[in-house]
Amino acid sequence: MSLVTTRPQIARLEGVHVELGGRDVLCHVDVVVQRSALTVIAGPNGAGKSTLLEVLAGTRRPSAGLVVRDDASSSFVPQRAAVAERLPVTVRDVVTVGAWGRLGPWRRMDAIARRAVDDALESLGLTALQRRPFSELSGGQRQRALLAQGLARGADLLLLDEPTTALDADSGERIRTAIAAEAGRGTAVVCVTHDLEVIAMADRVIRLEAGRVVGDSITG
Structure with a gap:
């Protein structure tokens, strides 16, 4: 039995x-998220992966079913920045919002x-850029x-939606390293991704197709 099966659940x-909009995006999904583990949500586009992440984050209420989460804090990192191009904020300002x-x-x-x-700035190689405008x-x-x-x-x-999509090699590697470090520190990391390198790092891979769980494998 893999050690990941003995880790306590967080959600x-x-x-x-x-x-x-009258369409079933998730269909009777059962998922367990464990502490100190990297859980990858994989599957084709339109499978419901991002919606599943939103449900875990509490930003989307399910039409039916039960969401149970321990008394724990969460952080949701979207794929794209919701920051206006002309908003006068620095890189450090953006990161400080998290604190x-x-x-x-x-x-x-x-x-x-x-x-x-x-x-956080140092771990992502951003210290030298912290005073630069985010835009x-x-x-x-x-x-x-x-x-x-x-x-x-x-x-x-920590909930991540496609964190390495369409990135340069250096940014992708820094993000993968940070993800592994967070899970190693005890954080429960759930990552929606098509990145084969991130999938290879995972302790658990949950595969969705057409809103249904079609695979749930322990790899770590």
């Missing part, structure tokens, strides 16, 4: 169904939060900044 979906989640409302940045931002970054650099934002949150559950 699970039971019979989750999502209907959007606000660990502080709570109306609390000032403390030394621990600032260190979390510094560590000036390349696509790969932007995706690294978004992941750094997620890391700065210090969440127990």
